[in-house]
Amino acid sequence: MDTSGNGSDLSAFFSPRSIAVVGVSEREGNLAANILENLRAWGYAGEVYPVGQSEGTVHGYRVLASVEALPPDVEVACVLTPAPTVPGIVAQLGQRGIRAVCVETSGFDELDDAGRSLGARLLEATRAHRMRLMGPNCIGTSCPGSRTCVSFALLRPLPPGPVAIVSQSGGVAFSYLRDIEEQHLGLSKSASIGNKLDLDEVDLVRFLDTDPSTRVICLYLEDIRRGRALMEAAAACSKPVVLHKANRSPLTEQIAASHTASLLTDQSVVEAAARQAGILTADGSAAALLAAKSMLLPPLRGRRLAVVSRSGGHAVIAADACAARGFELPELPTDLLDQLREKLRAGVIRLGNPLDLGDLWDMEVYGQILERIAGLDRIDGMVLVFVSISPVDPAAPARLVERAAQISRQTDKPIALALVSWQDIVQHVSAAVDWPLFATVEHAVEALAVQRDFHLRRERASAPDAREVRTSAATTAPLSLERCLALLGERRLPVVETRVVQNPAEAAAAAEEIGFPAVVKLASPDLVHKSDAGGVHLDLQSADEVARASEQMLESAADKRIEGLVVQAQAKEGLEMIVGLRQDSAFGPVVVAGLGGTLVELFQDVALRVAPVTVEQALDLLAELRGHPLLTGARGADPVDLGALAVLIERLSHLAVQHPEVIELELNPVIVYPGTEGCVIVDVRGRIRRGEAP
Numbered sequence: 221m222d223t224s225g226n227g228s229d230l231s232a233f234f235s236p237r238s239i240a241v242v243g244v245s246e247r248e249g250n251l252a253a254n255i256l257e258n259l260r261a262w263g264y265a266g267e268v269y270p271v272g273q274s275e276g277t278v279h280g281y282r283v284l285a286s287v288e289a290l291p292p293d294v295e296v297a298c299v300l301t302p303a304p305t306v307p308g309i310v311a312q313l314g315q316r317g318i319r320a321v322c323v324e325t326s327g328f329d330e331l332d333d334a335g336r337s338l339g340a341r342l343l344e345a346t347r348a349h350r351m352r353l354m355g356p357n358c359i360g361t362s363c364p365g366s367r368t369c370v371s372f373a374l375l376r377p378l379p380p381g382p383v384a385i386v387s388q389s390g391g392v393a394f395s396y397l398r399d400i401e402e403q404h405l406g407l408s409k410s411a412s413i414g415n416k417l418d419l420d421e422v423d424l425v426r427f428l429d430t431d432p433s434t435r436v437i438c439l440y441l442e443d444i445r446r447g448r449a450l451m452e453a454a455a456a457c458s459k460p461v462v463l464h465k466a467n468r469s470p471l472t473e474q475i476a477a478s479h480t481a482s483l484l485t486d487q488s489v490v491e492a493a494a495r496q497a498g499i500l501t502a503d504g505s506a507a508a509l510l511a512a513k514s515m516l517l518p519p520l521r522g523r524r525l526a527v528v529s530r531s532g533g534h535a536v537i538a539a540d541a542c543a544a545r546g547f548e549l550p551e552l553p554t555d556l557l558d559q560l561r562e563k564l565r566a567g568v569i570r571l572g573n574p575l576d577l578g579d580l581w582d583m584e585v586y587g588q589i590l591e592r593i594a595g596l597d598r599i600d601g602m603v604l605v606f607v608s609i610s611p612v613d614p615a616a617p618a619r620l621v622e623r624a625a626q627i628s629r630q631t632d633k634p635i636a637l638a639l640v641s642w643q644d645i646v647q648h649v650s651a652a653v654d655w656p657l658f659a660t661v662e663h664a665v666e667a668l669a670v671q672r673d674f675h676l677r678r679e680r681a682s683a684p685d686a687r688e689v690r691t692s693a694a695t696t697a698p699l700s701l702e703r704c705l706a707l708l709g710e711r712r713l714p715v716v717e718t719r720v721v722q723n724p725a726e727a728a729a730a731a732e733e734i735g736f737p738a739v740v741k742l743a744s745p746d747l748v749h750k751s752d753a754g755g756v757h758l759d760l761q762s763a764d765e766v767a768r769a770s771e772q773m774l775e776s777a778a779d780k781r782i783e784g785l786v787v788q789a790q791a792k793e794g795l796e797m798i799v800g801l802r803q804d805s806a807f808g809p810v811v812v813a814g815l816g817g818t819l820v821e822l823f824q825d826v827a828l829r830v831a832p833v834t835v836e837q838a839l840d841l842l843a844e845l846r847g848h849p850l851l852t853g854a855r856g857a858d859p860v861d862l863g864a865l866a867v868l869i870e871r872l873s874h875l876a877v878q879h880p881e882v883i884e885l886e887l888n889p890v891i892v893y894p895g896t897e898g899c900v901i902v903d904v905r906g907r908i909r910r911g912e913a914p
């Protein structure tokens with residue numbers, strides 16, 4: 221957590237002037253010695269001070285026999301000693317004036333209770349000396365620019381470049397680094413943050429935002445503990461943030477008890493929060509790096525593309541991929557096509573968009589064509605498919621890529637380039653030219669789609685108040701109907717006229733007052749779906765009918781705890797929606813809305829937002845539903861009162877923020893009416909943290 225004043229300056233971890241490595245010995249297989257080997261291999265030029273239990277020489281470095289023997293101004297220490305010794309050693313390092321420590325040892329919180337208390341002692345030691353801690357249980361940092369690599373796993377030196385990697389797992393960090401090398405992307409900095417006892421992804425995003433060598437930040441996370449802070453850091457970050465979130469097992473808790481819980485998996489909350497904060501999400505490392513790569517292109521500002529290809533087949537594939545991703549391929553101007561026809565004579569196979577240039581092999585003409593097309597007002601970006609299979613001098617495709625890159629930069633429009641060729645040629649070209657290359661046509665189109673999504677998200681990016689909202693939903697209890705109604709009343713949410721009474725006679729009297737037709741329901745903490753159990757009687761036309769229905773329900777529910785009888789006015793028919801809130805352990809209050817009634821689980825068509833939301837954001841949320849056309853008047857139906865529904869969602873989102881003890885509240889259905897006739901809640905249930913007054 222960011223407690224120190226200059227919390228965002230983590231440069232000691234990435235470009236230190238001096239490094240202590242604790243845990244080094246001459247023994248075969250000593251892992252700390254690998255850190256020294258990495259520093260050697262990467263060409264680290266600062267001071268390195270190995271520390272071990274006895275003196276000696278390892279990889280040419282002289283080993284000091286104790287932390288006390290360290291000079292006073294070492295910038296960062298890496299620790300790889302047995303877990304039980306770590307808190308003591310870190311305290312000694314703190315006393316020696318070291319303010320940055322990277323603990324790579326495992327056997328802490330990830331292991332067991334003993335590890336957890338060890339972790340607590342480690343954290344205490346770092347706090348006592350105002351140190352920042354990376355890890356434990358990690359492979360530390362690397363930074364090609366400063367030739368620093370403190371991983372205990374041996375890593376090949378990587379070329380410097382624009383991509384930063386932050387990974388909760390050391391192994392996954394490694395595989396990202398390998399992919400970055402393979403794809404010639406280049407690394408700015410990598411951080412393996414392990415158990416995140418102190419520094420986490422939020423701190424790293426803030427720091428990398430200030431790092432001039434980083435242009436795009438990739439996060440690999442298995443859990444998110446400070447969701448709101450992450451949203452805030454990403455929304456404020458001047459660079460794209462790509463999130464690869466693993467560990468997506470659905471939230472199983474309370475599935476039987478409510479729709480809201482089963483519709484809101486952890487992953488759906490992460491997705492919604494990311495969208496809200498302008499974070500790109502990827503479902504794997506390949507997608508994450510594709511997204512990162514696409515962020516190296518100039519921004520795509522519209523949806524109109526031109527496809528230029530050397531192969532008719534690839535042109536067709538590209539056109540399909542463009543259509544599937546919602547792109548348009550506008551006609552190219554006839555004067556341009558006429559000029560091309562003259563210039564190219566036999567070379568051109570098909571003039572249009574896609575433009576199939578066949579076996580044209582004149583790089584100069586190619587360049588001119590690209591330049592003309594990229595310069596067109598009607599074109600926002602380009603897909604260039606360059607197929608080069610027959611043995612060629614790789615200098616030719618390299619020249620073309622260079623030219624395309626130049627044009628793309630000049631026009632500030634993205635040219636996504638699929639170089640379809642032999643591995644060695646691709647390798648040659650990507651090493652020679654600083655421009656992202658895509659391996660397939662689909663990837664190139666996908667990259668532009670990512671670009672477009674990113675800019676759409678960024679325009680609307682916002683983060684809710686980042687005050688940490690920590691909820692333990694461990695034990696909850698049903699919220700009484702009366703308490704639910706009081707909460708809704710407090711926020712002026714529109715509930716159909718409702719009375720809670722205790723016996724059939726009272727029910728009949730209440731119905732007389734409310735008017736007919738009336739509705740009677742059974743309120744019982746044991747009845748989750750009332751209508752399934754005969755606990756809802758609609759369309760009652762008289763006091764007699766109300767009394768009879770009440771008696772019948774009470775009889776059939778003799779084995780259940782009864783809270784009372786609910787008498788309601790019968791709302792007229794309309795479109796049934798579900799609206800709910802939940803307290804998420806990482807992101808705090810969240811609101812959800814979807815098409816309601818009994819079909820809600822069938823269609824799983826819900827959208828959500830981290831609360832609070834404005835009316836406008838609530839309208840956006842509704843627009844995300846697949847069933848949105850049903851709300852806006854599909855097939856000649858009247859459009860419903862979206863404004864009233866959005867206001868309801870906005871109010872519920874504030875209720876969620878103000879009542880963190882209300883773990884869950886579900887309004888199902890909210891009946892929404894046409895035009896400006898509003899909406900009304902006819903059913904509510906909720907759960908509250910146990911121990912709070914129900």
Ligand code: ADP
Pocket residue numbers: 716739741748749750751752756758788789790791792796817888889902903
């Ligand atoms: P449950 O969800 O526990 O089965 P509800 O109170 O939601 O019980 O009632 C089931 C259905 O009955 C609702 O989805 C709605 O269609 C209808 N209904 C319930 N109360 C009313 C009411 N006051 N006015 C009109 N229709 C109602």
Ligand code: MG
Pocket residue numbers: 888889903
């Ligand atoms: Mg209901």
